[in-house]
Amino acid sequence: MAMATSGRKLASQQTQQIAMHTEVPGPETKKLLLEYSEIGGGGGAVAMFLDLEKSNGCYVVDADGNQMLDLFQQIASLPLGYNHPSLKAAHQDPLMQVFNISRPALGLFPCKEFPEICKEAFMSIAPEGLTKVQTMLCGSSANENVFKAAFFAMREKERAKIGQKGFTAEEEASCMNNQAPGCANHLSIMSFHGGFHGRTLAALTCTHSKTVHKLDVPAFDWPTADFPHLKYPLDQHKDENAKEEKRCLDHVRSLFEERKSKGTPVAGLIVEPVLSEGGDFHASPDFFKGLQKACEDYGAAFIVDEVQTGVGATGEMWAHEMWGLPTSPDFVCFSKKALLGGYYYKDHYQPPGGYRVFNTWMGDPCKALLFRQVVRTIKEDNLLERVKVCGVKLRDILDRAAKEAPAYVDNVRNQGCIAAFDSGSPANRDKLFSTLRNNGVFVGVNGTQSIRFRPPLIMEPEHLDQFEKIFFDTLHQLKAN
Amino acid sequence: MAMATSGRKLASQQTQQIAMHTEVPGPETKKLLLEYSEIGGGGGAVAMFLDLEKSNGCYVVDADGNQMLDLFQQIASLPLGYNHPSLKAAHQDPLMQVFNISRPALGLFPCKEFPEICKEAFMSIAPEGLTKVQTMLCGSSANENVFKAAFFAMREKERAKIGQKGFTAEEEASCMNNQAPGCANHLSIMSFHGGFHGRTLAALTCTHSKTVHKLDVPAFDWPTADFPHLKYPLDQHKDENAKEEKRCLDHVRSLFEERKSKGTPVAGLIVEPVLSEGGDFHASPDFFKGLQKACEDYGAAFIVDEVQTGVGATGEMWAHEMWGLPTSPDFVCFSKKALLGGYYYKDHYQPPGGYRVFNTWMGDPCKALLFRQVVRTIKEDNLLERVKVCGVKLRDILDRAAKEAPAYVDNVRNQGCIAAFDSGSPANRDKLFSTLRNNGVFVGVNGTQSIRFRPPLIMEPEHLDQFEKIFFDTLHQLKAN
Numbered sequence A, B: 001m002a003m004a005t006s007g008r009k010l011a012s013q014q015t016q017q018i019a020m021h022t023e024v025p026g027p028e029t030k031k032l033l034l035e036y037s038e039i040g041g042g043g044g045a046v047a048m049f050l051d052l053e054k055s056n057g058c059y060v061v062d063a064d065g066n067q068m069l070d071l072f073q074q075i076a077s078l079p080l081g082y083n084h085p086s087l088k089a090a091h092q093d094p095l096m097q098v099f100n101i102s103r104p105a106l107g108l109f110p111c112k113e114f115p116e117i118c119k120e121a122f123m124s125i126a127p128e129g130l131t132k133v134q135t136m137l138c139g140s141s142a143n144e145n146v147f148k149a150a151f152f153a154m155r156e157k158e159r160a161k162i163g164q165k166g167f168t169a170e171e172e173a174s175c176m177n178n179q180a181p182g183c184a185n186h187l188s189i190m191s192f193h194g195g196f197h198g199r200t201l202a203a204l205t206c207t208h209s210k211t212v213h214k215l216d217v218p219a220f221d222w223p224t225a226d227f228p229h230l231k232y233p234l235d236q237h238k239d240e241n242a243k244e245e246k247r248c249l250d251h252v253r254s255l256f257e258e259r260k261s262k263g264t265p266v267a268g269l270i271v272e273p274v275l276s277e278g279g280d281f282h283a284s285p286d287f288f289k290g291l292q293k294a295c296e297d298y299g300a301a302f303i304v305d306e307v308q309t310g311v312g313a314t315g316e317m318w319a320h321e322m323w324g325l326p327t328s329p330d331f332v333c334f335s336k337k338a339l340l341g342g343y344y345y346k347d348h349y350q351p352p353g354g355y356r357v358f359n360t361w362m363g364d365p366c367k368a369l370l371f372r373q374v375v376r377t378i379k380e381d382n383l384l385e386r387v388k389v390c391g392v393k394l395r396d397i398l399d400r401a402a403k404e405a406p407a408y409v410d411n412v413r414n415q416g417c418i419a420a421f422d423s424g425s426p427a428n429r430d431k432l433f434s435t436l437r438n439n440g441v442f443v444g445v446n447g448t449q450s451i452r453f454r455p456p457l458i459m460e461p462e463h464l465d466q467f468e469k470i471f472f473d474t475l476h477q478l479k480a481n
Helices: A027-037 A085-091 A094-101 A114-121 A139-161 A169-175 A201-205 A238-261 A285-298 A365-380 A383-404 A426-438 A461-480 B027-037 B085-091 B094-101 B114-121 B139-161 B169-175 B201-205 B238-261 B285-298 B365-380 B383-404 B426-438 B461-480
Strands: A059-061 A067-070 A132-135 A188-192 A266-271 A301-305 A331-334 A342-345 A410-415 A418-422 A444-446 A450-453 B059-061 B067-070 B132-135 B188-192 B266-271 B301-305 B331-334 B342-345 B410-415 B418-422 B444-446 B450-453
Touching: A027 B114, A067 A461, A085 A365, A085 B094, A094 A365, A094 B085, A094 B094, A094 B365, A114 A365, A114 B027, A139 A201, A139 A266, A139 A301, A139 A331, A139 A342, A139 B139, A188 A201, A188 A238, A201 B201, A238 A266, A238 A285, A266 A285, A285 A301, A365 A383, A365 B094, A383 A410, A383 A418, A383 A461, A426 A444, A426 A450, A426 A461, B067 B461, B085 B365, B094 B365, B114 B365, B139 B201, B139 B266, B139 B301, B139 B331, B139 B342, B188 B201, B188 B238, B238 B266, B238 B285, B266 B285, B285 B301, B365 B383, B383 B410, B383 B418, B383 B461, B426 B444, B426 B450, B426 B461
Parallel strands: A188 A266, A266 A301, A301 A331, B188 B266, B266 B301, B301 B331
Antiparallel strands: A059 A067, A132 A342, A331 A342, A410 A418, A418 A450, A444 A450, B059 B067, B132 B342, B331 B342, B410 B418, B418 B450, B444 B450
């Protein structure tokens, strides 16, 4: 097959046998589940236990020895699949041991190699116009700290307006009691219905993808805007979709206006390029441009959460780079395929003084070392091109499946390898998901009745040939029942 | 010197030369700081850059080659000092590479070794009565998830009271908009003035140690109780201190009562055994027993945050084990010396269903592997006994210093090697801190005018001999100026 990529094929990228010995979860997973449940079971959502040593490239091996083609990759968090040779090499870097066993508190006492590692790992792929980076441990922590930076900036503006310099005694006293004016309780972050930004309580306030995330947990009284529910395929419903996007932009502006008029302005707006956990909702570049413009008009930070879409998954390093924004977003958050959390930000969002964005670890230099190697591998192996080629091929397979089995495959959409479709019902989706899994292909679910694909960047067209055969076999099997 | 410990002395535990070539921060740190500032500077609080490869045992080496006795240990987060041989061995475990480069999403797809690792690392040192453990990535994340578990339990009780099973349609709908009754906005977590529980927004709501943490950040309207301000030494002010503790317990109960009477009950109370960031505030076992009793009376979870005090720092594995509680706390949170965050909990706080306590990574098996080795080393090298011996010796040194230089050293207090004193003023504290540092001893600061000690568990009495000489020299130097 003709390849638009470098052609070099590593062992980890070769197709392998799919080998199913049991249903999933199999007896060994069930045994481990019982054992794990005795000490809490890790929260109660464990689906299967893995044999990570035997997992390789695009293939995951479970505790029962079932080898599956894994198109979900640890909730979209493995950029190079399992046990990639270049990461094996990075693990052998003598600094890896040092950083692992003598972990520094990066915000106070970073290792002397850290600025250079950050430049090579993060700044070498920074979106244009974003000059600063802050590492954290996970996506929730990244987002919560971005919120803080947005609040600081808004409060600085509010103080400048009244000519106040520094903090008042009343601010210093009231903040220790969780009260205004010291705590900026009048400020908020706007988010979208269907969006997901993490599960610590402020991040969760901005999350609206599933009730199970939010029930019984207190939330801030922050505004939630409608995100466009577009008709797919996008290019066949342009006028309707434009109307829907206009409606949602109007809603965003009305929420900005409502809060502004009450003296409780919105300090930032956070959005994913593809609303992933919620069900892979897409929108047009014009919609995102409109969001940025609304943020500018209301003096709010425009925050793009690329935790799931970033690091090459769409075929661009960052999904928002396809929007053609006149200027970069104020913040771009990453995690998952970046192997640790963090965010890029513009100069003027530098925290006004030390210890305002701070915690003990502020990231993990081990993961930064690994991510530097991921970035090198993406460049050397021309992986973004691979993702584009595979994205086109995956889309074609899904489009053909939609014609053949619309009760199971409908509303196909993708940006590169961020691909998804809806089934006709939640029950059909669940049946398709579990049958596929027992047939040796592991995909992700999201929303109420969607299936999502989050393959690693090293996926080859041959893996998709393998997927296609099993996918169509599975659809025929389901239709026959 | 006679040792109450095993006597086996590893290279990493031997005293070494303190060697200062420059003031701290030195020219190399300053150069790196400029370089790092160009890309954000990691938040703006960096004090020095480290040469972690050269750091060893109790000694940290900075980028300028200064070798200092480090009694702060990366904000109390290194249990075995720098580059401990047993952790070098753990790093060589073949699983370390696999877990590092093929990191699993532990809540959904844990590696098959994880239940066993959790048992050996965490459950083997679980406080009595705490049967379950949940790993997370950091202390903030641990605490935020504990809050959730406490909210779930309180809502279950509220539902049981009115005979409601499952969620109402109104709950399902309202939660997606951040509103009651779906979001438990009437519930809260009580915390203490001077306490520190992390810096994500809900954890930060429970944090009241410094204004710089809280200014300009929105907080939940949760109650804050007075923590006793005791007179030291504790054994010379028993009556006064008992009165102060009674006053604070009454305050706690009045806050519980106030919220209960409004129909907005407190779901949990969180407290540190020693309020560390706030300035090392101690209280008696009776006080903590009183807190537990108040929690029981009001049906709230009793949450002990051992992020800074846990894993042997006091000479007990967990500081709260010295309180003689009739039953264990409902939750005990850890991080720092545990190398990753997490918490122990009682059976009946198991989340009512999967995905309610959940995120992508839910910890890091690499750090769990390391921590298993830490636990083994603590046991094999009898480190808790070492901490007790060193705690007594450190206390004696500080007590003598307090007699000699009370303007710099006052109100000495300790529990094992969690030790601190106040200086007579913030300026004196800062002068003592920086002069000590330039003389080759690195300690921590906290509160407004305190210095804290957070040495590693491998510290030997000989290290304290070395500290004593420099400490008294420094005090003489300061008094002479």
